[in-house]
Amino acid sequence: MVDTSANRPDAGGTTGTQSVDRALQVLLQIAESPPPGLTLAACSSILGYSKPTTLRILRTLEARQFLRFDEELGVYTLGVATVQLGSEYLHRLDLRRAALPAMRALVDETQETAHLGVLSGTDVVYIELVDSPHPVRVFSRVGAAVPAYATAIGKAILAWTPAEARTEHISHPLAARTPFTLRTDEALADDFIATRERGFAIDNQENREGIRGFAAPVFDFQGKVIAAVSIAGPSTRVMPEAAGELGARIVATAAEISASMGAPRSAA
Template sequence: MVDTSESRRDAGATAGTQSVDRALQVLLQIAESPPPGLTLAACSSILGYSKPTTLRILRTLEARQFLRYDEELGVYTLGVANVQLGSEYLDRLDLRAAALPSMRSLVEQTQETAHLGVLSGTDVVYIELVDSPHPVRVFSRVGASVPAYATAIGKAILAWTPDDTRLAHISRHLEPRTEHTIVTEAALASDLVATRERGFAIDNQENREGIRGFAAPVFDYEGRAIAAVSIAGPATRVLPESASELGARIVDTAAEISASMGAPRRAS
């Protein structure tokens, strides 16, 4: 015997799902349309729904402030609720959580240690890391800080920061960490220009003797460089001639993390 009450519930759930799907299609279509917005007729035509059905959806979204109706132009545009929803989403983004899967994949590909770091004053602070499986590897810890000018992560962030922030770092006293550390303003400025041109930064044993690394910037939803991801390993294993290959992997990884943080797509 068929349970008619359950059948009705299933039918209602299906109808409800279709209604939600239709509402989302309308919302996305209007979001992707050029100014000034879309008319009822345009929405109905594009989506293939009847005008009465489309109008019900539009009015529901308008009542919830996901859409706004311009009576003078007769078009629907996005409403303030989208801004509020987007703001809540962005406030909840967790950089470390967003980066970790991509960092693990990067370590699997390269077999070297991956770091995620942010600027704190004139230093870089490591906020996440994934160790290399090699017994001989870079040893770091979350929370450690190092001078930004002497690291690939620091230079990757600085290369994409506003001029005043970048100049504050360049104009400081640059103390040598190793014999390879960049210690003049002109040389650091030139290195940051080269970093932007190639898309990633290089730490050629500048922070620690015998350690070489590459890093690329991570951007947020406003297009700001908020962090950088790197790989680093013994200079005998991470060779200069591998810069192009490893740099490309770093750039791809940084782009994945940036996308997770809502960053706009950047021109290649």
């Protein structure tokens, strides 16, 4: 499509943008207001316009299905077009692309390796990673799959997965990957409870001996856990006493990624 904007009258100017801004302003106010919606008088007050002028804006938004007028209650609420736009935006979100800036910042802060992983059957698959700058670091690769029950990422996802759905993501028997691997359902269940209470999961050398990591869940726009992000390094550097500090950082990173995926603030 050829862009003809340069040929339009007043190209580069701001003619009419105030009306567009006011329309968007009232749309956002209605979205943020509690049910059932906003009256014409309330919208007029927000915009600072007269009721006739405000009504023209509202009717335009209604005609385009961005707003819906409830005849019985006399209020304006969001229309179906907002749902369509939101769904299309969320459909186009790329989890890896959304997570990468936050993961890079996490590695800059901690100097350890960051992973982003998702569940695939009974395994966790790494879909993104940012390496530590240290010469001695965790060796891993995108596409690698490891048992979910033995990793911080897997346990972070499973802890926020409904209990009735967890069993299909936990392989049995629980093979000992290291001497520290949790090998009973009871031990895992207790670990999931502790994970939710603290907000992040701990891999205490359970997948690879000599490697310790922390992971927190990532949520989508429905508040459903879809992935987890972790920080991991040699147990000689990533010490148990650092759990509080590194745990808080990984939780903040996961929250940042979740927000970029449209997650509600109350998701965690």
